[in-house]
Amino acid sequence: MTESTSSKPMYEKIFDEVKESILTEVYKPGERVPSEKELAETYKVSRITSKKALEMLAAERLIVRKPGRGSFVADASTGQPDPGMNITTPAAAMKIHSGDKTVGLIITDFGNSYGTGLIYGMEQASRDSDCFLVLRRTFGIPENEEQAIQKLLKLGVDGLIIFPAQGEYFNAEILKLVIRRFPLVLVDRHLKGVAAASISSNNLEAALDATEYLFDLGHSHISFLSPPPVDTTAVEDRIEGFIQAHAQRGVVVDKELWVSDLTSTLPKSFNTDNIERDLSRLVTHLQSHPSITALFAIEYNIALLAKTAVERLGLRVPEDISIICFDSPPTHLGSGYAFTHMRQNEEEMGRIALENVLSIMNGQSVPNKVMLEAELVPGNSTGPVRHNKLL
Template structure:
């Protein structure tokens, strides 16, 4: 099993793998999880490494270890939440800190690594993490914030449902100077700290790479930019790259109406509609030699549309995107890999530093890593 970050130890990687199997119900409550010996065989590690991975699972109350019998999955209701005293108000001496996370959604593609980073920080600081999803729906976001405040969290980490507008609950947090940090994006006009990827530089680097391959007619595919400042920043990076290379930017080649990948869209027909629109777009603009997808899931739509048109990737059409389930060089999709683990850990630690004292507003931008894959190639001669 490869280490996907170069800095995360193998016992942590095994812990994550087992944890995902539990949360995905591959191992159900009461099931026995692999023994130390079995983990050694599966992952090619020492007994000490396997033992540390199981200890992390036990520390997170995901498993119960029974001497002589093995380790068994704990009650699923304990996932993502440790028991704590709801009666103690924030700031009570001796009370372990509880940080709430409000996130639109999380999956293997984006979000899960954020939570892993927060969990590591919570273990380092002997604190707790409670998670609520909003699915990108502002009303659910407001309700989640209210619920977490109601149980007495000491701080909040918020992945905003929208980037252009902010909810009344977030505005209240600002007015009351309640400790909170935003991740992935920031809200314009709101004095709040945030941790995210340096989207401008990441998009600029990806565009420069396509330029280096000789691509000049590049389409950008994204959800409506108003939904997130991250998309707006990636657009800024693409524009800056064109300016630096004295190249004309033709935004007619862009398609910023992809909706099927948004967290609040559940209609399976939306994906079919997006693929149909992509097919029409590529037929309308046959000069396009490369597409830059704002998300991996959008890159998958491109593959489907290209297949319907008989276009080969990368011979006829290069594709680049943000993030991928395969983070290694030579993978299927060329992409900019966000350091989600560090973003999550940094956000959690920032909230903890805000306890009991007013901190200056900070905006932390972390670099993305360029991962070359098999989806990009030299542009064909025009």
């Protein structure tokens, strides 16, 4: 079986088949389902593809992912895959007593590399504040974001936390919320020209620190890997931090080394054809620029693409090429690959977002922009530069 045997994306095919096995109790409640590695080998696909399938199963609450242990079938008798989660569906939220406060959360998507920590932080804060959290995903599609805002307002939520969809223009529905002074907090990025409270990482400083870390290892020919910026402030700030680090060290920025058109990791563009196209793009780029000794991936999934591309060339990470990125799932008991990364304080970000929207609901003022520091976590993907690397 290969990734091209069906018009349906392979991650959906894997999702469908594992879901069917769960529903027919081939895998019973509490039993472990195949890992990313095992699914990748069985279906002859990349681990990025099998990872996406497991994330979809977790999002449907069919499985519970436990770092270092694996993925397990959720307990159908309770109807809750994880007893600690306090996230309601819209149908359940309609049953909430009218006196309870309800906050809507609109997020592009979430997974073990980024997003889950945000939700944990918000859930805990909502539990402490005795309010309910209603979740809707948009998968990075602006139209879904518009509909989610409209539906949650119709549901009667008292406030909204929005992780804006990536796009060149902010959603008109968000502007309407700002004009109405509706309690609103933006997460992960701020929108230019929109006076809405936001909470994010200090992306500029984090990118600067990560780049300086590579400089300290002797790297000066660094390829910056990202999706198109499209006016997304998180991406723009990381680019600015990368450039500022070069300026501070007196190193010339060579944009010929950059790859800034990777799209396969965006929620609305995730499919096996796009993954393979991006991998081919990276392989060709590395072959054309043999001076590159390090790759700065703007996010974890791009780091996975970069590692795969390096290995396709018969090179090693980090002996031949180092890789640094933002965020990386925790590894326990030898599970997964530990990238050197900038770890964002997701749970704190989520907690502050929930507390700030509750403060706005109570008529209190909050900072217009809150930025949290990210922490550099050394891993296995970076090492001193080697000048005798040959492609």
